[in-house]
Amino acid sequence: MDKLTIWTFVLQSLRYYRKLNLSVVLGIALSTAILVGALVVGDSVRYTLLQLVQQRLGKTSRVITAGERLFSQQLATGISAKTGAKTTALLRSNGFGVVGGGESRVNQLAVWGVDSLFGQFGANPAQYNFQENEVAINEEVARLTGLKPGDEFLLRVNKLNTFPANTPFVSVKENSVAVYVRIKHILKANELGNFQLQNSQSAPRNLFGNIDWLNRLMQLQAKANVMLIGEPYAGNDLESILRSQWQLADLNLQIRENPELGYTELISDRVFVEPFVAQFCRKNIPGANPHFSYFINSFSANGRSTPYSFVSSDPELTGQQLEVSKWLAEDLQLKSSDSVRISYFEVGPQRRLVEKDTVFVVTGLFEQVGERADKNLMPVIPGLSDAGNCRDWKTGVPVDLKKIRPKDEAYWKSSGGAPKAFVSLATAQKLWGNRFGETTAIRISGLRAADLAQTILTGLDPADAGFQFSDAKTEGDQAASTGVDFGQLFIGLSFFVLFAAVLLTIILFRLFLNYRKTEIGTLSAMGFSIPLLRKLYLKEAGIYVLTGILVGIPLGIGYNYLILRAVNSIWVDIVRTSAVQMHLTWSSILVGSMVIGLVSLFTIWMVLNRFLKRQLISLQRKSAAERATTGRSSLVIASILLLSSLFLLFFKGFRNGEINPEYFLISGFGLLPGLIFLTDWLTRKLTSGKTSTKFTLGRFTLHRMASERSRNMMIISFLATGIFMVFSTGLNRKEVTKNSEKASSGTGGFNYFLETSIPILTNPETPNGRMELDLPEEAIIVPFQVRRGDDASCLNLNRILQPEIIACNPALFDRRSAFSFVSSSSELDPIHPWLSLEQTLEGGLLPAIADQGVIQWGMGKSVGDTLFYKDEEGRELRLKLIGGLAGSVLQGKVIISAENFSRAFPSISGSSLFLLDLPGKEQAMKELKSSWHAYGPEVVTTRERLITFYSVESTYLHIFLLLGAIALLIGTLGLGILLYRITVEQLPEYALMSALGFHPSQLFRLLMIERWYIILVSVLVGILPALVSSLPSLTSPLYASLWVWPPAILILVILSGLAGSFVAIKMAFRQRLAAALKSE
């Protein structure tokens, strides 16, 4: 004979109740599908981002950059020999293309000069052999321009130099070169077409050409600014390897020997010897003499003036002592002790020049012979030192050629730039020292050039020269894997669906228990204790849960597939790439399954516990009196909530003729419970009217509703709250462009955001600059210098640690109190917050401001935190976030002052980002774009830019609405099941009525009226406060399309609710009424 065991019991029960169990299994399967699906979305996005890192870097392991510095291509060969890894040097510049004679333009092109070695970092090396004027573009550029292989277009490239374009006295008027190029092929992503060093999932706009051709185009010789070291190199000794391989040219240094005067001299291509080099020489080379020569505007004395000359330093002199050449003394009729006024330009940020003068006292005269006649004291200044006569000078400072006299011309011809006067080194450095340096030459007597070079090359630190070594692949992988967690995001967005699915499971399990309550009572009577009963039913439930999970996993994968389809198409705004691929990981499937398993078992345990206790209590019946309530408290609570909500709505929601969205939202939150309590009171009121002698069907229905009041109110509360939550959250959009004309808004009061492909060196803050740039008189412009970095805006899914730094003159924002701050540290001046950027904080920290969203979400930091960068000389640059802006057009960037920026990055020249307040708007902008065509301007209105940023949040809310609608549908399915249960419970009552002569159709109508009432009241109670909450969004012209959602979802809810009720009643009535009566 077979023994009976707990498991036999469980298995027999499973088999017997399989149809009933199926619904519980489906509820769990649905929850599993949603959770696993959401987690797999997270995996898929993370995997895609990692794949994109692989695509954008190919087989690159390490990257060496040198900021704005150009080094020789040859350096890559030396490093390759030492590391044994494939190494290639690239020349990277910016540019733009003009297609079809101006029909279309493609701005912000990344122009890469590459050699054939670069191809070996990708899948198809043959693609990177280019002839003169031959280029390849990536698919993104092809998509934007429609260009095909064989097409030609005009390419304009930012011309790079070995010296910074902002270098004083250097003329860089033409900082771009244009050339017609022919497209050889279009590069795919796996062919390094999307090569970029920034951590971003968006495809860059890439153009590749031969590096030698690009060098020739820029009048450079074999220069590069990026070096790639290929896999599998993973060493950490690149810095020392580079040090062993670099040459003086890589540091833009030259050594000259003058055997006649007996010195060896170190000079720089950058006019000024960079401070780190000068400091090294002073410390490490005995007898190193720094020299500082400066181009001054004039000497004035005795009513005479000598224009444009060089002054050099003499370590023997002190203070304001001035030693003048006899030529100058004669010209100005000077004698010892005379005062001479020297006028000169002081170098400010960007190319800002301030003319200043200082008085010196003549302490000596010299003959221009020997050292005093050394033409090499004049630094090498392209356009000046190489000019044959003064009229050919091309200087970076304004020179009035009319002031140049024949005798000046004659001097230039005979003596060149030999200094006409000497001042003390300290005074020269104090007056004319600038961010580029305070030395123009370092002279050493008795040291051979080779020895000097050796000392410098072995002694200098590459980091000081701005060389940066990045473990690009690891950093990229890290940024990708710690970026926006779509798993969590979709769990959040699917919260209501999950909640509805769990609720459905609870309802179904409750129904399941209800079916078996007799069994439970019998077992209890047999002596099955509650723990034993719990164990028994939990074992059974465990099997449904497991089955539900197993069914849910493939459903989750399907759900994930649908989400990814949408993410790659209609929801592309949230990922900014259409390449998201499905990627399944066991860990997510396991975690999702386990969470659902535990949550399901826990909720089942709770339901079971509660049921078992109630079941036993029901056996014992109630013995305490239940307190009857009149509903007066419901009326009081409803009145308080409704009146206070309406007060907030009308007295605070509309302030000074403007809508205040926060109060609308709060009002909605008050109206919802208010209406629920009001419904409760009304239901009581309706059903407690005076007793009439007439008993109608209507009265009967009211009585029935009264008897079911608490259950009905529970359904109404649940459904209405669900509707309210879905709508009030999903429809609640920010009016991002509201008050966009105001300076305090996210636009800063500017109407255009303009980026140029080629930086503009002219300073638009000066009258001359404005004229040069054709800026209308009334236009307000804020130029920004840009230190390229990662975009930390919400458009980038990667976790960004070093966002792009931009710098401006804070006074320009202060003047108009631009933007609004939502968070601040103690360093931020509450009255003049922007001017706080000009201070230097304790410990050498530089103040910085960024969008609060970027600080919080993009970087995972908060105001008061410090960001770590390297400045141009490899020193640690610490930016302290002192303020967070409310959503602005500057999202994604960190803002510092131009002063601080120039000190940290002196070589970064010109501005490539502008905010413009341009009256006359469209026409004026059209004209401006035409004037600036050589810079490749890309213009968007600030409103558009804000809307683009907000499109991410807006898309999330759309997804939330859609998933919310699904949740409501699941909710109505649960409602259908609940109604079925209620109807089945009430069957004897209907059976009795049937026995009394009521036609089944009458009973059916009666029940449908009751269900109608529940559904319609739920919808009304939920939607009214939701509409109030969302009214500011719904009335905004920006979101006119939102009106589609409420009727669409409500119709769906009402129809599914009614259909659910219909089916529930039909199914319940299928059981014969007579049988029900009999059993009663």
Add this chain to the structure above:
Amino acid sequence: MMLLQLQQITKSYLSGSNSPGRLILDQLDLQVADGESIAITGPSGSGKTTLLNLVGTLDRPDSGKILFGNSDLSEMDDRQLAIFRNEKIGFVFQQHFLLPQLTLWENVLLPTLAGGKGQNPESIERAKRLIQRVGLTPVMHQKPPTLSGGECQRCAVVRALINRPQLLLADEPTGALDQNSSGILADLLVELNKEEGVTLLVVTHSASVAAKMGHKYSLANGKLVNG
């Protein structure tokens, strides 16, 4: 020897939202000797089932004491009461309440699971013997929905006896049966009372069933009276 003593038992129920509780049992006393068979009759709503539920520890009195042997049931917690029901009490209801998913054999063995130990050879033998005794051997591997009401109710009696209870409580055990089956079941209960030595307390409307019991009480106005 007294097996069961009810002392001054009071129990009331709610009748409406604002009405005071309705008194069902009022200071009720009952003494049941070991091996006795007792019938309790009374009109509907007189509290017969309530009385049975109190004795069967499915409900607790508002006041008064129930002593089973020397044990005071009111001092037991839920876990102890479950063990008590499993070991000392057998229930037969108006409906058989057999579990439809189990065979008759499995239904009979079900109470043995409550103790957590399952079946021992003795309980298997006892099940076989009792099933044979009530004439259900040919259908013992069938499930309840395929059997008659009488067969199911006999199976319910066997299930109630499987753990050798000292007290068998039967609540309208013949209420759902036809006259013939009703008579057979009543006889069976009386026979088993004698054969198994189990004390029998039957609540019934049926005068013929009541007549077969050793003692007969009538419940009226919350109190038991003889006859």
